[in-house]
Amino acid sequence: MTEPEKKHLFDDPRNVRRLMYALYALCGLSLLLDFVIHRHVDHPWEALWGFYCLYGFVACVLLVLVAKEMRKLLMRGEDYYDE
Amino acid sequence: MNSVAPFLIFYAGGLLMALLPDAQRRLLALAIPLIGAWNLYGLEAGASATLTLFDHTLVLVQLDRLSELFGYLFHLAAFIGFIYAFTLRDRMQQVAAMLYAGSALGAVFAGDLLTLFVFWELLALTSVFLVLARRTARAFGAAMRYLVIQIGSGVLLLAGALLVIAETGDVTFTAMTLEGLGPWLIFLAIGIKCCFPGLHNWLTDAYPESTPAGTVFLSAFTTKVAVYALARAFPGTELLVYIGATMAMFPIFFAVIENDLRRVLAYSLINQVGFMVVGIGIGTELAINGAVAHAFNDVIFKGLLFMTMGAVLLRTGRMNGSDLGGLYKSMPWTTGFCIVGAASISAFPLFSGFVSKSMVMVAALEAHHEIVWLALLFASAGVFHHAGIKIPYFAFYAHDSGLRCREAPRSMLVAMGLAAALCLFIGSYPWLLYDRLPFPVNYEPYTAAHILTQSQLLFFSALAFVWLNLKGLYPPELPSTNLDVEWSYRRLLPAAAGAVRRVAGSGFGALGEGGQRLVTGGVNGAEGLLLRVGLLGRVWSTRTIALWVLLLLVVYVFLEYL
Structure with a gap:
């Protein structure tokens, strides 16, 4: 018999939730700071409120959705080249 | 102080290592990069170690700020790599890694095109053993494809170099413009090693098939020698801006759906080299500094x-x-080090990517490449997504696979710890690196605006990952192969060649004896006709013939492999 394994950090769903809340808080905080910090900009787009937040979010969603579509075209079996 | 050519120390060390037993061999492997760094420290700027070949002077060692920084970088990479490989008992792998590092040093200090060519090919010949060292059938196949493509790159480099030398009468390896066949061939040769789009697949094919330590060495040298060569030969070539932006973009889509995590990192390597290529293409002092600084940081993270x-x-x-x-x-320690590497490649404030990638981004805006800037910003968000989150998440977190193993060996932890410390050190105190860049640095990475915007980009990219996961939209990791350019030479070409052979063979056989005689006669007649017309009979310049022979050789090698 192996002895029961010790509980690890993310075995407790509460810790996963805490991590999520921390991320949401960081997102909210960084967005709010956009009001406070006068950003030096090299380009007018950058000056838009929340530009980087929106761009980061949309870019990643697009990236994943497009990549998923690519699977339909490009995905083959694991041993495709060995057959 | 009397210094020798940096590659000599590594070559001598490598040959000595081939003779020594395990215990001494691994100690020598650690000592060589240290001795080499000391030797480099005493090396004088300018040309040294020259050699006369016919009427040309070959410069084996040319030291300036650009080659010096890459020189130190390669010593550092070799040192960390050999700590990582300390428990390894594989003579072939250790010796190959040492000779490979030496070849990289030979290439960055090469002052002329012919010396560059010699080390360019030696890079290929020594590194292929690191892929072979995995000793699987898959690795063997990947190694052979790798070798053919790398040698091909060298052949193109030689052809280009000979044309340039014939044109200018000068063998010096220096900046050139993309005019005429010679510079284009050199551009293409560097482009193969640099993973230009479409020429990139050797890397994602071979690197993930190598051994644990082999891939670490491979990731450090070949592509960075190419980045160095590009910065030396083609700074400010606008075409590179678009090539680099494409390189930064397309691999991230493959990385998202790739299952083999080292192949994910291989795609991500191309994405990072894309940033460097954009910087070289922009060509301003800030951009070149950014490209070189990012190459330095990339080798480590x-x-x-x-x-x-x-x-x-x-x-x-x-x-x-x-x-x-x-x-x-x-593996809690390995997990921690992986997160440091992930934060560095994602360019979190206080981590090394933050202080170098942004130099290229700012330079792109300053040069009014807005679309390219948007593409790089997309790629920055994307790299956090696939390298920053995906790698640590699927390896160390996600669902519990039930795998239980020991923590990594202590020597590996030391190597990872050293690299992680460097990522943090350069990220929080970049000036030591900035002072060694090719041009004086007037760039301040830690402004409130930069810290805030980069944090916003990364936090909301992470938010997108969480949201996609909660919605069940995130593509699961699936055991699969994703088709890339390699499909054309691993499937399409062999199939086409087979079909042609079958059709020709059956057609010839079906002709019967009389028909066959007719065909043979026809071929002979055509040959005679060509002779009379003069296509085969006329006097060709040696240069044209050399080019044709070269082309035939490339085709022959390729077909032989198929």
């Missing part, structure tokens, strides 16, 4: 990420995201 994945491979024997997960329980 990408090496670190490959080291953590190598440790996982060593301990679990698996590398697919679909088989892994939950390893933070067994």
Whole structure:
């Protein structure tokens, strides 16, 4: 018999939730700071409120959705080249 | 102080290592990069170690700020790599890695095109053993494809170099413009090693098939020699801006759906080299500084990420995201180091990517490349997504795969710890690196605006990952192969060649004796006709013939392999 394994950090769903809340808080905080910090900009787009937040979010969603579509075209079996 | 050519120390060390037993061999492997760095420290600027070949002077060692920085970088990478490989008992792999590092040093200090060519080919010949060292059928196949493509790159470099030398009468390896066949061939040769789009597949094919330590060495040298050569030969070539932006973009889509985590990192390597290529293409002082600084940082953080994945491979024997997960329980240190590497490649404030990638981004805006800037910003968000989150998440967290193993060997932890410390040190105190860049640096990475915007970009990219996961939209890791350009030479060409052979063979056979005689006669007649017309009879210049012979050789090697 192996002895029961010790509980690890993310075995407790509460810790996963805490991590999520921390991320949401960081997102909210960084967005709010956009009001406070006068950003030096090299380009007018950058000056838009929340530009980087929106761009980061949309870019990643697009990236994943497009990549998923690519699977339909490009995905083959694991041993495709060995057959 | 009397210094010798940096590559000599590594070559001599490598040959000595081939003779020594395990215990002494691994100690010597650690000593060589240190001795080499001391030697480099005493090396004088300008040309040294020259050699006369016919009426040309070959410069084996040319030291300036650009080659010096890459020189130190390669010593550092070799040192970290040999700490990582300390427990390795594989003579072939250790000797190959040492000679490979020496070849990289030979290439960056080469003052002329012919010396560059020699080390360019030696890079290929020494590194292929690191792929072969995995000793699997898959690795063997990948190694042979790797070798053919790398040698091909060298052949193109030689052809281009000979044309340039014939044109200018000068063998010096220096900046050139893309006019005429010679410079284009050199551009293409560097482009292959640099993973230009479409020429990139050798890297994602071969690197993930190598051994845990082999991939760490491979990721450090070949592509960075190419970046160096590009910065030397083609700074400010606008075409590179668009090539680089494409390189930064397309691999991230492949990385998202790739299952083999070291292959994910290989795609991510191309994405990072894309940023460097854009910087070289812009060509301003800030942009070149950014490209070189990012190359420096990339060797360390990408090496670190490959080291953590190598440790996982060593301990679990698996590398697919679909088989892994939950390893933070067994390998907490490796997990921590992986997160440092992930934060560095994602350019979090205080980590090394933050202080170098942004130089290229700012330079792109300053040069009014707005669309390219948007593409790089997309790629920055994307790199956090696939390298920053995906790698640590699927290896160490995600669902618990039930795998339980030991933590990585102590020597590997030391190597990873050293690389992680460097990522943090350069990230929080970049000026030591900035002072060694090719041009004086007037760039301040730690402004409130930069810290805020980069944090916003990364936090909301992370938010997108969480949201996609909660919605069930995130593509699961699946055991699969994703088709890339390699499909054309691993499937399409062999199939086409087979079909042609079958049709020709059956057609000839079906002709019967009389028909066959007719065909043979026809061929002979055509040959005679060509002779009379003069296509075969006329006097060709040696240069044209050399080019044709070269072309035939390339085709022959290629067909032979198929």
